[in-house]
Amino acid sequence: MTQSSFDFRTTLGSAHLPNPILTASGCAANGKELSAFFPLEEIGAVVTKSVMNHPRSGRATPRMAETPSGMLNAIGLQGPGIDNFLREDLPWLVEHGARTIVSIAGESVEEFAALSRKVRNAPGVSALEVNISCPNVENRGLVFACDRSSAREVIEAVKRSVGNSLPIIAKLSPDVTDIVSIAEEVVSAGADGLAMINTLLGMVINTETMRPHLANKTGGLSGPAIRPVAVRAIYQVHQAMPKVPIVGMGGVLTGNDAFELVLAGASAISIGTATFHDPSAPVRIKDELEELLISRGFTRFSDAVGYAHRGQS
Amino acid sequence: MNEKTSRPVQAECEIISNRKVGAYHHLTLAAPGIAEGAKPGNFIAISVGDSRTSMLLRRSFAIYQSTSRGPFGGTIEIIVAPHGDGSTWITERAVHDRLNVVGPLGNAFKLPKDPVRALLVGGGYGSAPLFPLADLLRQKNSRVEMAVGASTAERVFAPVEGKRSVHSLAIATEDGTLGSKGRVTDLFDNSLANIDIVYACGPMGMLKALSTIGDAAGVTVQCAVEESMACGIGLCMTCVLPVRDKDGTLKMLRSCVEGPIFDGAAVDWDGIGTIPPGTYGAPK
Numbered sequence: 387m388t389q390s391s392f393d394f395r396t397t398l399g400s401a402h403l404p405n406p407i408l409t410a411s412g413c414a415a416n417g418k419e420l421s422a423f424f425p426l427e428e429i430g431a432v433v434t435k436s437v438m439n440h441p442r443s444g445r446a447t448p449r450m451a452e453t454p455s456g457m458l459n460a461i462g463l464q465g466p467g468i469d470n471f472l473r474e475d476l477p478w479l480v481e482h483g484a485r486t487i488v489s490i491a492g493e494s495v496e497e498f499a500a501l502s503r504k505v506r507n508a509p510g511v512s513a514l515e516v517n518i519s520c521p522n523v524e525n526r527g528l529v530f531a532c533d534r535s536s537a538r539e540v541i542e543a544v545k546r547s548v549g550n551s552l553p554i555i556a557k558l559s560p561d562v563t564d565i566v567s568i569a570e571e572v573v574s575a576g577a578d579g580l581a582m583i584n585t586l587l588g589m590v591i592n593t594e595t596m597r598p599h600l601a602n603k604t605g606g607l608s609g610p611a612i613r614p615v616a617v618r619a620i621y622q623v624h625q626a627m628p629k630v631p632i633v634g635m636g637g638v639l640t641g642n643d644a645f646e647l648v649l650a651g652a653s654a655i656s657i658g659t660a661t662f663h664d665p666s667a668p669v670r671i672k673d674e675l676e677e678l679l680i681s682r683g684f685t686r687f688s689d690a691v692g693y694a695h696r697g698q699s
Numbered sequence: 700m701n702e703k704t705s706r707p708v709q710a711e712c713e714i715i716s717n718r719k720v721g722a723y724h725h726l727t728l729a730a731p732g733i734a735e736g737a738k739p740g741n742f743i744a745i746s747v748g749d750s751r752t753s754m755l756l757r758r759s760f761a762i763y764q765s766t767s768r769g770p771f772g773g774t775i776e777i778i779v780a781p782h783g784d785g786s787t788w789i790t791e792r793a794v795h796d797r798l799n800v801v802g803p804l805g806n807a808f809k810l811p812k813d814p815v816r817a818l819l820v821g822g823g824y825g826s827a828p829l830f831p832l833a834d835l836l837r838q839k840n841s842r843v844e845m846a847v848g849a850s851t852a853e854r855v856f857a858p859v860e861g862k863r864s865v866h867s868l869a870i871a872t873e874d875g876t877l878g879s880k881g882r883v884t885d886l887f888d889n890s891l892a893n894i895d896i897v898y899a900c901g902p903m904g905m906l907k908a909l910s911t912i913g914d915a916a917g918v919t920v921q922c923a924v925e926e927s928m929a930c931g932i933g934l935c936m937t938c939v940l941p942v943r944d945k946d947g948t949l950k951m952l953r954s955c956v957e958g959p960i961f962d963g964a965a966v967d968w969d970g971i972g973t974i975p976p977g978t979y980g981a982p983k
């Protein structure tokens with residue numbers, strides 16, 4: 387079979403993408419820097435850094451620590467704020483032919499609603515990713531994604547703002563007892579798809595200074611160290627809701643790693659920390675995954691999604 | 700001269716030589732495509748370990764020398780201090796081994812249009828990128844004085860051939876094992892009476908001290924900073940420090956793309972490791 391007859395397309399709600407490889411929010415900035423390494427239109431979409439209503443300085447340094455097969459980060463959502471983002475970053479992506487999934491983050495339900503109203507009216511957005519792994523300042527700083535009713539309120543508010551104009555992808559945290567119940571909650575609230583997993587909360591103590599290494603003390607763990615957690619979460623949620631598209635991520639370094647998440651049930655794969663290791667990782671992984679699927683006899687990418695579940699009820 | 704850097708390139712670079720110099724290793728890499736665009740102040744980022752490495756993040760090194768032509772095509776030289784596992788792994792590589800390199804990265808030292816009297820100050824391996832800068836300054840008929848400091852003799856990087864790049868070279872070690880005993884800032888007249896511009900690369904404490912001296916003397920100090928970096932190419936926002944922009948607003952700037960060279964007077968040295976009050980986007 388020739389490469390050209392392979393159907394690599396995927397869909398996330400009403401978003402149709404030529405291939406399933408995306409960047410991960412916060413690991414590709416807003417595309418410009420990465421475009422030095424490959425044309426952004428070659429991948430399915432660029433997922434932008436989670437943007438908030440106002441400009442954000444982020445947290446104090448040190449903001450990262452390398453860990454075995456991974457890293458901790460505590461960036462604190464440094465960013466330009468939505469107005470600057472829509473004026474400068476998004477038009478740049480559109481001009482350069484990148485399909486764009488805009489990630490938003492808020493500290494209150496109202497902030498999420500305001501952000502999504504602004505994104506709805508911007509041209510050139512393929513989908514909206516809602517990063518609910520942020521502390522809810524109105525609920526003792528409890529992370530939205532860790533509380534069913536907060537997660538529901540955010541997604542309902544976003545849905546009211548955007549209606550059916552954009553697919554809504556809710557990004558879930560693995561730091562919960564039962565990720566399936568959170569997933570079901572946000573889908574019933576209006577999410578068209580799910581992105582998982584966000585980072586796991588971790589900590590490194592510097593044994594020389596005998597203090598936490600990060601200024602923020604704790605940080606989010608990413609990279610291959612968390613891949614089995616991602617595979618498990620995707621598998622469980624796909625099993626519960628096989629029709630809901632999942633953007634899978636967590637430690638994907640190779641096409642084979644991406645294949646593992648696809649088998650678990652991911653309809654698209656975000657590449658995060660791997661891009662720090664290898665700036666061309668997204669296109670390399672895209673090519674590796676395509677070759678692998680063809681060599682396994684698949685003629686359509688979509689046939690491989692959730693293939694590990696076959697024959698189960 | 701334009702201080703903007705050419706587009707970074709990712710390449711497998713063969714090691715042409717790996718020599719121990721004092722406490723450091725001097726590596727020469729065949730780096731065609733990377734070497735041609737390199738300017739003094741730029742750095743490269745090297746991945747460490749084999750294909751199943753557990754160390755995912757690249758290590759950054761200032762470019763010491765670069766040549767765009769020769770038997771190996773372009774070459775890049777770096778001076779590596781074995782520190783933790785990653786940099787030690789690099790120093791243990793053999794000739795003909797390959798390293799995966801991304802570069803050139805970051806901005807470069809700004810060069811004045813007219814001849815100047817320049818003082819170049821290096822701490823430890825920080826003197827390395829100052830030698831090619833000295834060559835460029837001298838080509839423009841500038842007068843170049845260099846002061847190099849380190850804790851001890853084997854951490855002084857001042858190769859014989861580098862001495863030809865400068866009009867004068869002074870060395871200080873804290874333990875007195877080479878040059879005069881004391882700090883690098885003891886080596887020159889702190890009123891900077893005969894100096895138009897200072898270029899500095901070394902530990903943050905040294906850069907801060909020099910910026911204070913420069914402020915008092917009304918002399919610009921261009922500082923090459925060293926912040927912990929996860930990506931080195933502007934993606935992750937780990938490498939930030941508080942810097943004042945033209946309008947005087949403090950912003951958390953990425954040292955891998957907006958730096959590593961900053962005007963010392965613009966950096967809030969005491970604010971590093973914090974979000975200083977009033978920083979753009981600081982929590983209210």
Ligand SMILES: Cc1cc2nc3c(=O)[nH]c(=O)nc-3n(C[C@H](O)[C@H](O)[C@H](O)COP(=O)(O)OP(=O)(O)OC[C@H]3O[C@@H](n4cnc5c(N)ncnc54)[C@H](O)[C@@H]3O)c2cc1C
Nearest residue numbers: 756758759760761778779780782783784785786926927928
């Ligand atoms: C722009 C720039 C230029 C540099 N130039 C040189 C040079 O010319 N010669 C040289 O010997 N060293 C240089 N360094 C420092 C060098 O990058 C670190 O010593 C090295 O990354 C340490 O890695 P490790 O695996 O040995 O240490 P580990 O402590 O195991 O590293 C763990 C993580 O922390 C990061 N890290 C640790 N220390 C530093 C540090 N001092 N600076 C930045 N990141 C750090 C590492 O990159 C890695 O991601 C430079 C750093 C920067 C940012």
Ligand SMILES: Cc1cc2nc3c(=O)[nH]c(=O)nc-3n(C[C@H](O)[C@H](O)[C@H](O)COP(=O)(O)O)c2cc1C
Nearest residue numbers: 410411412436459517583584608609636637658659
């Ligand atoms: C430095 C860094 C910054 C991140 N910033 C965001 C962010 O702004 N929004 C978000 O939803 N996820 C963010 N993430 C999480 C990633 O998008 C991804 O979910 C996670 O890193 C797991 O994938 P990986 O192992 O491939 O990196 C960030 C991760 C890293 C490492």
Ligand code: FES
Nearest residue numbers: 931933935936955
């Ligand atoms: S190191 Fe990633 S942005 Fe500078």
